[in-house]
Amino acid sequence: MSTLDEHLIPVFEEVVARNPGETEFHQAVREVLESLGPVVAKHPAYVNGEVLRRLCEPERQIIFRVPWVDDGGRIQLNRGFRVEFNSALGPFKGGLRFHPSVYLGIVKFLGFEQIFKNSLTGLPIGGAKGGSDFDPKGRSDAEVMRFCQSFMTELYRHIGEYTDVPAGDIGVGGREIGYLFGQYKRITNRYESGTLTGKGLGWGGARVRTEATGYGTVFFVKEMLAARGDSFDGKRVVVSGSGNVAIYAIEKVQQRGGRVIACSDSGGYVVDETGIDVELLKLVKNEHRGRMSDYAERRGATARFVSAGSIWEVPCEIALPSATQNELNGTDARRLIANGCGIVAEGANMPTTPEAVDFLRHAEVLFAPGKAVNAGGVATSALEMQQNASRDSWSFGYTEARLEEIMASIHQRCLETADEYGSPGDYVVGANIAGFTQVADAMLALGVI
Numbered sequence: 001m002s003t004l005d006e007h008l009i010p011v012f013e014e015v016v017a018r019n020p021g022e023t024e025f026h027q028a029v030r031e032v033l034e035s036l037g038p039v040v041a042k043h044p045a046y047v048n049g050e051v052l053r054r055l056c057e058p059e060r061q062i063i064f065r066v067p068w069v070d071d072g073g074r075i076q077l078n079r080g081f082r083v084e085f086n087s088a089l090g091p092f093k094g095g096l097r098f099h100p101s102v103y104l105g106i107v108k109f110l111g112f113e114q115i116f117k118n119s120l121t122g123l124p125i126g127g128a129k130g131g132s133d134f135d136p137k138g139r140s141d142a143e144v145m146r147f148c149q150s151f152m153t154e155l156y157r158h159i160g161e162y163t164d165v166p167a168g169d170i171g172v173g174g175r176e177i178g179y180l181f182g183q184y185k186r187i188t189n190r191y192e193s194g195t196l197t198g199k200g201l202g203w204g205g206a207r208v209r210t211e212a213t214g215y216g217t218v219f220f221v222k223e224m225l226a227a228r229g230d231s232f233d234g235k236r237v238v239v240s241g242s243g244n245v246a247i248y249a250i251e252k253v254q255q256r257g258g259r260v261i262a263c264s265d266s267g268g269y270v271v272d273e274t275g276i277d278v279e280l281l282k283l284v285k286n287e288h289r290g291r292m293s294d295y296a297e298r299r300g301a302t303a304r305f306v307s308a309g310s311i312w313e314v315p316c317e318i319a320l321p322s323a324t325q326n327e328l329n330g331t332d333a334r335r336l337i338a339n340g341c342g343i344v345a346e347g348a349n350m351p352t353t354p355e356a357v358d359f360l361r362h363a364e365v366l367f368a369p370g371k372a373v374n375a376g377g378v379a380t381s382a383l384e385m386q387q388n389a390s391r392d393s394w395s396f397g398y399t400e401a402r403l404e405e406i407m408a409s410i411h412q413r414c415l416e417t418a419d420e421y422g423s424p425g426d427y428v429v430g431a432n433i434a435g436f437t438q439v440a441d442a443m444l445a446l447g448v449i
């Protein structure tokens, strides 16, 4: 693990002391602080203005009870969260995650990352995240609806198009956003489209939002390749996960000439040397809410389902971890290096453990962090907010072109910033510093609030 600058050690120690047991949050803070040594050396105002200490403390944290009634008439109980982390650049913005692993530490790690990601997009959005320990898996549509209605019955008082704008994340897709928006509209008696993003196309949603995180991930990697005079052409790619991010990353890699030979879910992974059939994957996952084992069964002879082990055993030239946090560990990184992988770019948030990141960077594997790579989702959400504010609706082609430009500009900012601070080609340093300085400057300008 890298060391921290002497000015940053007390900041990190305070975070650990004030937020006991929140290991993912500590990990996310440390990962950012490790890049900031040269910045605080050059700009003492950030230390004197206590910007870092203030940045690590959320502006507001909301925890609430979510009671609901299941199909059997039993009362169920979950916990809801919204952490409004930083609004120096714009209204709080970030997704909601419904997964049994959700607790305050996960929401805070995601909210903290979101501040820098949103800043990198260059769009006027602050950072937030929320969710619940509710598990939508195996629940009927009616149960998911009742849960979402109860969740929104508390959350509605904290959000709004100028205040806080939630969206989807793990376990929250178009269906959940529909139920959440419906309840918000009913309680407030306002058709305030810009309050939630990821809406359906027929009722205020933006074209390309569904595809944006996966497509944006691939646009970012395309820039990484282009910077070295290379392209996706003929490359073997492994994408973990098979949810929203993974599916559209797979689709775009294949459109750009690469071959995705493996993807996964929490039950195992599929190797398909002829290339994953993305239309079949969408059918199995989105329409039937099925498993990778179902995909393998329907795909037939070319696909092999592996229920144990790690997807990172599959040799590839490009790896796009797109499932969940800490899914690619030191052993996986060593395997990827041994198998000749040249690029690891994070489609998910913090999927690579600190140990794995160290191995990859020392082995000179090009490594790009999620806050830059997967920023296309939130950037397109901000484009959805723009369309809602102007009562407009853009075409698919125009929106996709905007997304591609935004990803190219994030890539450029990362490289320029890394150069400026003496770490040429280092995407971690570039993303952290570029994301941080814009927020920090705004915080100084806005005074001690």
Ligand code: NDP
Residues within 6 Å of the ligand: 168, 169, 170, 171, 172, 213, 240, 241, 242, 243, 244, 245, 246, 264, 265, 266, 267, 322, 323, 324, 325, 327, 347, 348, 349, 350, 374, 375, 377, 378
């Ligand atoms: P989804 O819920 O749509 O999909 C998550 C996928 O990851 C599922 O296939 C899930 O499988 C799989 N998964 C979860 N845990 C594991 C595991 N331990 N091993 C293997 N597979 C696993 O979520 P998204 O695609 O939306 O999100 C994926 C990641 O991308 C998250 O880190 C999220 O924060 C990040 N992200 C998402 C954005 C978005 O716009 N959606 C924007 C930016 C980042 P299973 O069904 O078995 O659980």
